[in-house]
Amino acid sequence: MKTAGYLGLDVGSISTNLVIVDAAGTVLHETYRRVGGSPIASVQSALLDAQAVLGESVQIAGVCTTGSGRNLIGAVVGADVVKNEISAHAHAAIHLHPEVQTIFEIGGQDSKVTLVRDGVVVDFAMNLVCAAGTGSFLDSQAIRLGITIPDLSERAAQSTAPTSIAGRCTVFAESDMIHKQQTGHRQEDILMGLCHAMVRNFLSNVCAGKEILAPVVLQGGVSANLGIRRAFSEILKIDPIIPKHNMVMGAYGAALIASKAGIRQTIFRGYDLCLRAIFTQSFGCTDCPNLCEIVEIVDAGRLISRSGGRCRKWEGDTTPSKEKIESK
Amino acid sequence: MNMPQLAIEPWGNYSLALAASVECLHVRPWTHTCTTPEILKLGVEASPEFSCLSFKVTTGHFIKAAMEGVEYGVMVNSQGTCRLRYYRMLQQKLLKERGFNLFIFGLGYDGIKPPLIRHFDPTMNDFLRCCFRARLKVLTIDELETAAWTRRAVEQRPGDTTRVMNTALRDLDQARTVPEIAAFRKTIPARFNQIPVHADRRPLKVALLGEATILRNSFLNQNIEEVLGGLGVEVRNFFLLGEEMRNIFNIGLWSKNGRSALRRLAKPYLGTPVGGHALTSVAHTVRCAQEGWDGVIHVSPAGCMPEISVRPVLRKISQDMDIPVYECSFDEHTSQVGMITRLEAFVDVLTGRRRKKGL
Numbered sequence: 127m128k129t130a131g132y133l134g135l136d137v138g139s140i141s142t143n144l145v146i147v148d149a150a151g152t153v154l155h156e157t158y159r160r161v162g163g164s165p166i167a168s169v170q171s172a173l174l175d176a177q178a179v180l181g182e183s184v185q186i187a188g189v190c191t192t193g194s195g196r197n198l199i200g201a202v203v204g205a206d207v208v209k210n211e212i213s214a215h216a217h218a219a220i221h222l223h224p225e226v227q228t229i230f231e232i233g234g235q236d237s238k239v240t241l242v243r244d245g246v247v248v249d250f251a252m253n254l255v256c257a258a259g260t261g262s263f264l265d266s267q268a269i270r271l272g273i274t275i276p277d278l279s280e281r282a283a284q285s286t287a288p289t290s291i292a293g294r295c296t297v298f299a300e301s302d303m304i305h306k307q308q309t310g311h312r313q314e315d316i317l318m319g320l321c322h323a324m325v326r327n328f329l330s331n332v333c334a335g336k337e338i339l340a341p342v343v344l345q346g347g348v349s350a351n352l353g354i355r356r357a358f359s360e361i362l363k364i365d366p367i368i369p370k371h372n373m374v375m376g377a378y379g380a381a382l383i384a385s386k387a388g389i390r391q392t393i394f395r396g397y398d399l400c401l402r403a404i405f406t407q408s409f410g411c412t413d414c415p416n417l418c419e420i421v422e423i424v425d426a427g428r429l430i431s432r433s434g435g436r437c438r439k440w441e442g443d444t445t446p447s448k449e450k451i452e453s454k
Numbered sequence: 455m456n457m458p459q460l461a462i463e464p465w466g467n468y469s470l471a472l473a474a475s476v477e478c479l480h481v482r483p484w485t486h487t488c489t490t491p492e493i494l495k496l497g498v499e500a501s502p503e504f505s506c507l508s509f510k511v512t513t514g515h516f517i518k519a520a521m522e523g524v525e526y527g528v529m530v531n532s533q534g535t536c537r538l539r540y541y542r543m544l545q546q547k548l549l550k551e552r553g554f555n556l557f558i559f560g561l562g563y564d565g566i567k568p569p570l571i572r573h574f575d576p577t578m579n580d581f582l583r584c585c586f587r588a589r590l591k592v593l594t595i596d597e598l599e600t601a602a603w604t605r606r607a608v609e610q611r612p613g614d615t616t617r618v619m620n621t622a623l624r625d626l627d628q629a630r631t632v633p634e635i636a637a638f639r640k641t642i643p644a645r646f647n648q649i650p651v652h653a654d655r656r657p658l659k660v661a662l663l664g665e666a667t668i669l670r671n672s673f674l675n676q677n678i679e680e681v682l683g684g685l686g687v688e689v690r691n692f693f694l695l696g697e698e699m700r701n702i703f704n705i706g707l708w709s710k711n712g713r714s715a716l717r718r719l720a721k722p723y724l725g726t727p728v729g730g731h732a733l734t735s736v737a738h739t740v741r742c743a744q745e746g747w748d749g750v751i752h753v754s755p756a757g758c759m760p761e762i763s764v765r766p767v768l769r770k771i772s773q774d775m776d777i778p779v780y781e782c783s784f785d786e787h788t789s790q791v792g793m794i795t796r797l798e799a800f801v802d803v804l805t806g807r808r809r810k811k812g813l
Contacts, residue, residue, distance in 0.1 A: 210798035248803065248806075416491065438613045
């Protein structure tokens with residue numbers, strides 16, 4: 127007998143995460159992988175993985191996509207629900223820790239705080255134009271120092287005398303780190319100083335004016351970093367809870383949402399989509415001065431979706447471009 | 455016949471009414487209901503970086519107009535502390551530096567006969583006729599907008615309301631005389647009633663407040679009305695020109711949206727004038743809380759002095775009166791994807807709040 131599985135896909139700036147849960151919300155499979163240049167290809171390989179692991183025992187009964195690529199991937203895989211990542215992350219955290227009051231989520235390029243009272247989201251904030259204090263910055267620093275991210279995490283946690291690093295801006299933080307390294311501070315202490323700076327920046331920019339109450343859940347890709355965890359508990363004087371699926375909470379939330387959405391017949395397009403060449407192309411619509419860019423998704427030579435126009439007239443129109451232009 | 459042309463700053467759909475109003479001056483109006491990427495680019499290039507988006511956009515419109523050979527322009531003057539009152543002079547200089555001969559008239563508190571009217575000097579008959587026409591068009595557009603906001607939240611097929619609205623606006627633009635406009639106005643309910651709706655839904659009610667240029671320009675606010683409508687939210691954009699006109703001419707003394715009524719409402723939170731639309735933002739937030747609206751979205755251009763001044767005030771009202779307020783600032787870099795993500799999350803918060811309260 128086949129189990130009904132609900133698929134959650136979180137397509138973010140840095141990683142593509144996939145979680146499959148059963149009807150009760152138990153995780154059957156999870157993947158975290160770096161996106162690289164092509165979100166579609168990374169989703170395809172994540173899906174192939176899932177199929178290889180679960181085999182024929184699980185039947186996908188519902189799909190929910192989230193993350194900044196949610197609409198694109200939603201059209202590619204056939205998503206029943208498309209949910210924003212703020213709600214998806216909160217959903218997962220509340221499911222695992224119903225008593226949570228504050229959720230910190232630090233991802234590749236965004237960081238957000240969500241306030242929860244009595245199991246309901248009451249307020250949220252997300253970084254606007256500055257990526258200081260997100261995973262991308264840690265990434266670039268690790269590359270500069272020639273170490274890996276897990277390395278950075280462990281070394282920072284071993285620091286005994288963290289230095290102080292200016293955290294207002296990533297560019298200046300970097301100059302400050304170079305300065306400290308030239309004056310002879312140990313790398314561990316500089317790295318921990320960096321973690322402190324990132325957390326201070328996050329608390330003073332994103333969380334400005336928000337009431338932070340324990341219990342605090344810390345999730346998102348950066349929550350795997352021991353230095354960042356340590357910085358949060360030292361600055362806030364609250365030990366953040368790291369949930370069980372901390373790296374894939376967005377996808378987990380999406381999967382939970384799919385499992386509770388009451389989907390009767392899923393529009394999931396099947397694992398076969400991993401084996402076909404799916405690519406996107408775009409063109410500028412010249413029908414009005416808005417000059418919108420219309421994105422087309424082509425699946426094995428067949429146009430399956432169009433989107434992007436402000437006037438919505440392209441939405442759902444899948445006449446092949448050639449005929450479309452000729453008919454004008 | 456070689457009539458001079460007059461460029462009017464963009465006021466969303468109200469541009470149609472304003473265009474009709476200047477015909478009495480025997481000039482051809484030049485205007486847009488919404489900014490295009492090209493106009494924004496022109497404005498951004500010409501403007502100081504830290505000026506607000508409203509400045510950049512209106513400057514862009516005047517430059518584009520000048521490039522198309524328009525001789526005159528008209529721009530509102532404002533009283534009070536908003537920098538808008540100097541925008542016209544600065545824009546005039548920017549145009550001159552670029553070698554354009556477009557003269558911008560100010561329109562505001564310039565006495566009974568503003569320079570614009572003095573220059574073109576229409577007959578009293580023409581003037582009055584156009585005033586009536588414009589007033590009726592403004593009121594008609596108010597009615598259209600209100601109908602669209604309520605319908606869009608419950609429409610069955612996404613996009614229906616927008617289609618009806620666009621056709622209606624085109625038809626309204628064709629209506630020239632007062633009887634024609636009045637006849638058009640009668641068709642509004644029928645037009646919107648033909649849209650199939652989910653009659654059983656009780657959509658969330660969200661107020662859009664803040665700075666008028668952003669509220670009114672669907673290009674600048676990333677189409678916020680339609681995005682929210684698509685999420686099943688009934689919005690009300692609190693900048694309705696009909697209401698605003700009553701205030702300007704001070705015949706709104708007794709109306710519930712009159713200045714004095716608003717000042718009374720805002721009194722506990724805002725004792726001094728801050729300029730811009732600060733008073734309306736504060737007063738309407740208080741009223742929305744009293745009337746039990748689901749939430750308020752406060753929009754402003756990044757760097758807008760009056761609106762930034764009232765943000766802490768709005769946060770206080772939000773705490774005191776238990777009404778969620780979401781603040782968003784717009785500049786030329788605002789990404790639509792990020793905007794939609796935040797709006798969706800805000801709508802989720804409001805839905806959760808309703809469920810929790812058992813409403």
